[in-house]
Amino acid sequence: MPRPRLGFIGIGLMGDPMSRRLIAAGFDVTLWNRTPEKAASVATESGAQLADDVASLIDGVDVIMLCLANTAVVQELVFGPGGLAEHGHPGQLVIDLSSSDPDATRHMAKTLAERRGIRWVDAPVSGGVVGAETGELAIMCGGNSEDIDAARPLLEPLAARITHMGPVGSGQVTKVCNQMIVGCQAAVIAEAVALAETSGVDASRLTEALAGGFADSTPLRILAPRMAASDFDSPAWHLRTLLKDLDMAVAQGGRTLSATPMSGLAAQLMRAHAAHGYDESDPATLVETYRRS
Secondary structure (H helix, E strand, C coil): CCCCCEEEECCCCCHHHHHHHHHHCCCCEEEECCCHHHHHHHHHHHCCEECCCHHHHHHCCCEEEECCCCHHHHHHHHHCCCCHHHHCCCCCEEEECCCCCHHHHHHHHHHHHHHHCCEEEECCEECHHHHHHHCCEEEEEECCHHHHHHHHHHHHHHEEEEEEEECCCHHHHHHHHHHHHHHHHHHHHHHHHHHHHHCCCCHHHHHHHHCCCCCCCHHHHHHHHHHHHCCCCCCCCCHHHHHHHHHHHHHHHHHHCCCCHHHHHHHHHHHHHHHHHHCCCCHHHHHHHHHHC
16 A cells, blocks of 8 residues: 655744654655745755645645644644645545644634545644654644544654544643643743752752652753753744643633643743743743843
8 A cells, every 4th residue: 555645834843853754754745834945955955845835735645744833823724725625635634743722623623524524633742853853752642543543654753652642632632731731840940940049059950969859850851951051042942832832721721611820820921031032032041030030
């Protein structure tokens, strides 16, 4: 049975290494990006094909993989001019690797199924750029079992772990839970680093001192050294992305009457920090909030 032809839309921090891994795994991949230069760079170096526009990409592939900035961008790709709702055809599969709103995801999936006979798997990822580069992402999926089975071989080059969490939207809810934990950790790590500094303790040794204890975590190992060293150049992720996900968590909590006080507070702290010009900065810059005060 021939391998499906893949269309990959969104060649950003995560989409660039993920698309390269799919190409290296031998898949026939066509690329499109709103900033054409980014897709052209990957195509030139890897031999992938470039689509002139979204419509031509959709017409020439079996599976459309999305790795986009936020829910609004995904919705534009689905419902905007030349998008999936116009050009998709029955039997195609959408795999949305973006972190999108669960309710919006369910609506898009339902609409595309009814209008065009298109299937949908939400498959947000965790593991950052390093995980994308090494193929060690954690991928949390929502969709029916048949569609997850179809998506799994396409996701395997990207993932250390693929978990089917339930029907469409379940992957996005799981990613929201992931980001609640990460976001609250980022906020308290900034407090801890600042407290160590103002108390005369070498904050650069916190990671070493706490290794293996209950406070040890991937966010601690990534953020604490950058905070202590004021190393904010070349961020692997952006404050605005984490804030967007925390806002989704609070919104989902409102829909389900599930309290999210810690996530809400972390979001407000990050919103205030972003308002001081840190929107595009590394979340490690949160420590500057406490240094200023």
